[in-house]
Amino acid sequence: MKNKQAINNKHKKTPQSSEEIIKLMLDNAAVGISIISPKLEMIWLNKTLKKWFPDIDIRKKSVCFQCFYTSSKKKMREYCPTIKTLKTGKIHYSETGTCSNGRIYSITSTAVKNNHGKVSYAVETVEDITERKIARQALEDSEKQYRTLVENVNIGVYRNTGGTHGRFIQANPAIAKMFGYNSVEEFKKIAVSDLYQDPEDRRLFIEQVLQKGYVQDKELRLRKKDGTPIWCSCTAKAQYDDKGHIKWIDGVIEDITERKQTERKLQTLNTELLKSSRRFEQLALRDSHTGLYNHRYLAEAIEREFARVKRYNLSLSVVMLDLDYFKSINDVYGHQFGDLILKQFAYQLKRMVRRYDIVVRYGGEEFIIIFPGTDRQTATTLAKRILDAINLYNFGNEKHTIKIKVSLGVASYPEDKIAKGVDLVDFADKVLNKVKEDGGNRAYSSLDIKKERSPASLKIEETADIQQLKEKIEKLTKRANQSLMEAVFAFAKTIKLKDHYTGEHVESSVQYATEIGRTLNLSKEELERVRQAAILHDLGKIGISEKILLKRTRLTDREFTEIKKHPQIASDIIRPIQFLQSIIPFILYHHERWDGRGYLSGLEGKDIPLGARIIAIADIYQALISKRPYRNAYTKEKAIRIIEKGANTQFDPKVVDAFLKVTQHER
Numbered sequence: 001m002k003n004k005q006a007i008n009n010k011h012k013k014t015p016q017s018s019e020e021i022i023k024l025m026l027d028n029a030a031v032g033i034s035i036i037s038p039k040l041e042m043i044w045l046n047k048t049l050k051k052w053f054p055d056i057d058i059r060k061k062s063v064c065f066q067c068f069y070t071s072s073k074k075k076m077r078e079y080c081p082t083i084k085t086l087k088t089g090k091i092h093y094s095e096t097g098t099c100s101n102g103r104i105y106s107i108t109s110t111a112v113k114n115n116h117g118k119v120s121y122a123v124e125t126v127e128d129i130t131e132r133k134i135a136r137q138a139l140e141d142s143e144k145q146y147r148t149l150v151e152n153v154n155i156g157v158y159r160n161t162g163g164t165h166g167r168f169i170q171a172n173p174a175i176a177k178m179f180g181y182n183s184v185e186e187f188k189k190i191a192v193s194d195l196y197q198d199p200e201d202r203r204l205f206i207e208q209v210l211q212k213g214y215v216q217d218k219e220l221r222l223r224k225k226d227g228t229p230i231w232c233s234c235t236a237k238a239q240y241d242d243k244g245h246i247k248w249i250d251g252v253i254e255d256i257t258e259r260k261q262t263e264r265k266l267q268t269l270n271t272e273l274l275k276s277s278r279r280f281e282q283l284a285l286r287d288s289h290t291g292l293y294n295h296r297y298l299a300e301a302i303e304r305e306f307a308r309v310k311r312y313n314l315s316l317s318v319v320m321l322d323l324d325y326f327k328s329i330n331d332v333y334g335h336q337f338g339d340l341i342l343k344q345f346a347y348q349l350k351r352m353v354r355r356y357d358i359v360v361r362y363g364g365e366e367f368i369i370i371f372p373g374t375d376r377q378t379a380t381t382l383a384k385r386i387l388d389a390i391n392l393y394n395f396g397n398e399k400h401t402i403k404i405k406v407s408l409g410v411a412s413y414p415e416d417k418i419a420k421g422v423d424l425v426d427f428a429d430k431v432l433n434k435v436k437e438d439g440g441n442r443a444y445s446s447l448d449i450k451k452e453r454s455p456a457s458l459k460i461e462e463t464a465d466i467q468q469l470k471e472k473i474e475k476l477t478k479r480a481n482q483s484l485m486e487a488v489f490a491f492a493k494t495i496k497l498k499d500h501y502t503g504e505h506v507e508s509s510v511q512y513a514t515e516i517g518r519t520l521n522l523s524k525e526e527l528e529r530v531r532q533a534a535i536l537h538d539l540g541k542i543g544i545s546e547k548i549l550l551k552r553t554r555l556t557d558r559e560f561t562e563i564k565k566h567p568q569i570a571s572d573i574i575r576p577i578q579f580l581q582s583i584i585p586f587i588l589y590h591h592e593r594w595d596g597r598g599y600l601s602g603l604e605g606k607d608i609p610l611g612a613r614i615i616a617i618a619d620i621y622q623a624l625i626s627k628r629p630y631r632n633a634y635t636k637e638k639a640i641r642i643i644e645k646g647a648n649t650q651f652d653p654k655v656v657d658a659f660l661k662v663t664q665h666e667r
């Protein structure tokens with residue numbers, strides 16, 4: 001049985017952290033300790049206090065309220081030290097009467113303040129002073145009672161001759177033991193001054209006794225026989241002769257070293273708690289991924305900055321940024337790579353702004369920069385500089401390097417009519433939406449959404465040499481882009497050598513996609529992007545095994561999973577080509593469904609780019625009317641009915657209507 005108990009003791013969990021050690025010591029201290037909120041509600045109490053007052057309900061008010069002043073609220077307000085401490089922020093002491101358990105207690109309440117100097121809570125220290133009270137009473141009784149008492153109480157009782165260098169006349173065994181002496185006789189041989197660490201403390205103590213005739217609960221720094229420091233609480237009273245001279249000083253002394261250590265540890269713990277609170281507060285205002293400020297901090301900062309600039313008649317601008325087609329980066333390269341891009345983007349933003357500008361991660365791939373003291377013109381210039389720098393920077397790692405596009409919306413006070421800080425953010429979001437509508441990768445201010453300026457107003461007088469140089473650069477750029485585009489399209493046609501069906505299918509899909517786009521009144525530029533995407537939409541099949549592409553039976557689930565990778569492979573191939581960036585979403589999402597049940601990303605409704613919705617119908621129609629190794633071709637009429645039936649589930653109903661017009665005209 002003993003061996004078993006020893007094993008259990010060996011495996012008992014020992015506290016690992018300093019906070020656990022402090023909590024263990026506080027729990028087992030010889031004094032009762034509780035923590036009280038400003039509403040007099042008990043937050044925590046130690047085991048000693050629970051042992052003394054087992055009926056205490058931690059859900060109710062403080063120890064003062066529950067145990068000592070329940071009979072009169074007026075008395076509680078007048079005498080309760082905790083109420084006084086919470087109001088004044090100072091230490092208060094109270095000595096209570098006899099409690100229901102027959103013991104007498106004293107309560108000391110200490111305030112714990114926050115960084116702003118306000119009281120966060122109070123720490124109540126409850127001491128059992130029954131024996132001390134008995135000892136005090138005994139000093140006022142007869143000499144006989146005094147002699148009987150001093151031999152039996154556990155608190156030191158003494159009588160000395162007074163004066164700075166007085167001697168002990170009488171002492172009880174408790175005081176000799178307290179200071180490490182073997183007997184009362186040995187203790188009485190020492191000078192009173194030998195107990196003091198600092199002689200100045202002894203001099204001040206005697207002065208107080210001479211002035212008042214007594215000293216009550218005076219805390220003194222003393223020392224034991226071996227020099228070990230000890231904190232004591234001393235109550236002393238002067239006894240006078242017939243002429244009014246001091247005959248001797250009677251005193252009661254108590255070792256309070258443990259209590260002082262507990263108070264010191266409470267102070268240390270409070271300091272650590274405040275430090276932890278500051279650290280947690282800072283973390284709560286930071287985005288854990290990028291290290292930028294988060295949405296919570298923005299709500300506080302924007303109103304603070306707005307109030308300041310409004311008061312001093314200054315300017316304030318907000319720039320909202322959004323990474324264009326960021327979802328495609330996650331889809332193609334994975335979320336881990338996308339997280340890396342966000343970190344790198346955040347780092348570049350911090351480098352490009354001024355030291356006192358505030359950069360916030362607003363959410364997902366959206367960011368906000370607060371520019372204090374900056375008007376609309378300057379903020380727009382800064383936004384365009386950021387745009388140019390981001391377009392030049394290569395993001396990624398050793399395996400993948402990409403360019404990213406970003407849209408920026410600028411809102412400014414007082415140029416834009418704003419009533420409060422949050423309106424500035426909302427207006428910047430409105431401007432950003434206009435940027436997105438116009439294709440993204442540009443910076444707009446409110447001027448760009450209030451009116452469309454005529455070409456004549458934008459005309460700049462240029463010399464003939466500048467105009468000629470611009471035309472030459474434009475021609476060279478077009479020629480280079482055209483050459484690169486032809487090379488990519490030629491590469492796409494190599495799929496025909498690998499899979500004859502795919503090659504013929506692409507050519508037919510381009511025709512139908514272009515006609516559907518015209519029916520939907522797409523602009524010339526949008527129509528060209530749809531045409532290019534239709535040419536390249538099956539480019540990713542170059543990375544699919546010929547065994548799967550040419551299989552004459554239905555595909556297995558595993559083989560179909562491989563086939564579903566071809567939009568991602570195609571996007572990966574053309575992503576490094578800057579001028580083809582805008583068609584990547586059309587290629588990547590052309591197998592999404594209107595009801596959200598498609599692949600790769602499960603997009604639904606208008607979240608799917610329009611170009612991808614067009615290519616989806618052209619792609620499916622051409623697949624239905626083509627003969628495949630595992631089935632015969634459908635008639636055009638049946639294929640059209642299948643697509644018409646798929647409106648609102650697989651396909652965008654408006655695009656289906658446009659397709660039906662194209663096929664009707666064809667018929």
